[in-house]
Amino acid sequence: MNKIEHIGIAVKNLQEASDIYESMLGTSCYKIETVDSEGVNTAFFRAGENKIELLEATHADSPIAKFLEKRGEGIHHIAFEVDDILQEMSRLRSEGFVLLNEQPKLGADNKLVCFVHPKATKGVLVELCQEIKNR
Numbered sequence: 324m325n326k327i328e329h330i331g332i333a334v335k336n337l338q339e340a341s342d343i344y345e346s347m348l349g350t351s352c353y354k355i356e357t358v359d360s361e362g363v364n365t366a367f368f369r370a371g372e373n374k375i376e377l378l379e380a381t382h383a384d385s386p387i388a389k390f391l392e393k394r395g396e397g398i399h400h401i402a403f404e405v406d407d408i409l410q411e412m413s414r415l416r417s418e419g420f421v422l423l424n425e426q427p428k429l430g431a432d433n434k435l436v437c438f439v440h441p442k443a444t445k446g447v448l449v450e451l452c453q454e455i456k457n458r
Contacts, residue, residue, distance in 0.1 A: 324411065328404040328434075328452045329367070329374035333390050333397060337379035340396075341366045344375060356431045363387050365431045376402075376431065400438070402450035408435050411451055415439060427453065 334340035341352050345368070354367040362385025366377040378399055380388035390399055405411040408427045416422060421440040430436030430452065439449040 324403040324405055324451075326404050327373065328402040328450075329376045329432075330398060331376045331378055331400040331402065331450070333378050333387050333394075333399040335379070335391060335396060337364050337366055337377055340377050340379075344368050344377065348375075354432060357381065358429075358431050360428060361386060361430075363431075367432060400448040400450050402436075402452050405451050405453050408437060408451050408453035412437055419443070427451075429455075 332340070337355075344366075345351055348368055348370050350368060350370070352366045352368055354365075356365050356367075357363070358365060359381075362381045364379045364381055366379075368375045368377075378387045380391065382388065387399070412422055412424075412427070420443045423438040423440055424436075427435040427437045430450075433455050434452040435455055436453075437451045439451070441448045
């Protein structure tokens with residue numbers, strides 16, 4: 324794993340949360356995107372070398388909606404950048420980690436993603452992210 328790619332924050336209202344983060348960080352959102360497969364609208368912010376991803380549910384049975392219902396707004400996941408997501412998935416499986424995805428899937432911000440079950444990481448949902456080249 325190369326670095327923290329971003330921190331994902333679950334929010335009830337993307338526009339309201341975006342206004343707060345724009346004011347706090349002193350910068351505008353650089354990308355808004357819908358990921359239909361996850362039932363989520365996202366907004367990305369840069370803070371120096373770091374990124375924040377705000378996540379808003381698009382329907383009541385999406386993973387973010389379920390998270391918000393159970394835990395409320397707040398940190399949802401931490402994402403790590405990897406060079407080869409398939410290799411990293413294989414390595415983690417061999418170390419005994421349970422992955423929530425059999426294969427990487429298309430995520431937001433031009434990434435292939437895979438999630439590691441939070442039971443294996445002391446309650447933290449971990450996302451692996453690999454940049455999609457030539458897209």
